[in-house]
Amino acid sequence: MVRSALVAVLMLVLPATAHRNNDDIFAIEADDSEARDLQWELENWLGDGSGGLGLSHSDARWWATKEWWYMETCGASIWYLKQLYSLLTHRFTIPYSQREALELMFAYAKKQLDPDQLFAMYHVLSGSHLGREKARARAAELLEKDASPTELSNLYRVMAMWLPDREAQETAMEVAAAGCEAEKFASFYQHFHDKNRAISEAISASFDRQAYRYAGDGKYYTASEFKDYFGSNWMAKWMASPAAQKVARDGKAYSASQFHDYFKGGWLSYWHEAKWATQRRVAEDGKIYTMAEYVNYFGSQWQQKWAKAPVALCQECTAASHA
Known part of the structure; x- marks a missing residue:
């Protein structure tokens, strides 16, 4: 009754253009309910609920309160967060601690990084001179720059035919982040026999110039x-x-x-x-x-x-x- 009276008063004092019909009010309430559900789901998963991570009640609530709005805004579901967390704590050869994994999980979610693409990028980089530990961080950095793990792998392979191994790896990482297709680089390198010229032309021509x-x-x-x-x-x-x-x-x-x-x-x-x-x-x-x-x-x-x-x-x- 109190809430109904409050809504009625607000409807009287607001200008006509600000009035909402019943459907609008129900939509707002539904959105609020969904938001609360996400916060609750996040807190439950982080805490000691079934299949949860086992954080204390206070820690789980702190993380959920701090991050739920960002997760909703960037389109991150609990299922997606679980995939990211599993990658960071189990799939990487050198796993992160729980605290590190939580921080990175939310950071990567805010950048909408795909867990499978992240692992694929890590897999490619871990075989380079970077080593596995540096490969973990570099993988996320390259994905943020729109690099493709498939193209990076292909660029490694192609460039190694003409360049020293370490130079091939470093160059491949740089041009993968620039959106270069390996086959385009190979074609232009064979034509010009000049690395920088081939890179410049290949980036311009990659992905049908789109x-x-x-x-x-x-x-x-x-x-x-x-x-x-x-x-x-x-x-x-x-x-x-x-x-x-x-x-x-x-x-x-x-x-x-x-x-x-x-x-x-x-x-x-x-x-x-x-x-x-x-x-x-x-x-x-x-x-x-x-x-x-x-x-x-x-x-x-x-x-x-x-x-x-x-x-x-x-x-x-x-x-x-x-x-």
Whole structure:
């Protein structure tokens, strides 16, 4: 009765444009209920519930209270978090401690890192000169930069035919993060017999020239357009720029390289029919902003701020790409 009276009073004092019908109120209550469910599920799993991690009640509540909103915002489910935690504590050859794993689990979830892709990247890197311990951290870093573990593996193999082993590994990591296809590099290297020229041409030609990144002005361009505008400094600018994404039929946002990996042979037709994703992230004030809003507010610093910020589901998305 008290709540009903309060709602009635609020409806009287609010302007007509702010009035909500019963369906709106029920929708808000449903959203609140779902949010509370996620927080409860997270606390229960972290704590000593069935199949839980065994944290104390106070610790489980602290983590759940601190992280549930971010998990909801970035599209992370309990099932997904369990996959990440299992990877960090069991699948890696050198596992993390529980405390380290919890911190990394939430950090990786805020970047929407796919557990299977993360393990695949780690598997490729662990066989390099980095060693297994450094490979764990580098794997996440490369995935954040839109590198493909499949292409990285192929680049290792191709570059090792012409370059010293360590140089091949380092170069492969760099150009994988730039979105380079191994077969394109091989073709251009055989033609020019020049590593840097081959890299430049291969990045421009990769993924049917459909890879776009957002430059400092907040607009997306191809690698060739970056090259034409920035000249000799284009590669550094390209690497510092976030990849453009499109929303596929499954309601998830993918970059061109991810479309290529996930949809295989027919990826290009799926890419062309898809709509551009309005990407969003959580700023330091705890609010969600689009990329355009980041550009307008942060100016020349927007790319650095964007790179550090937690990922939110794009405006058109119905789920995260790892879901």
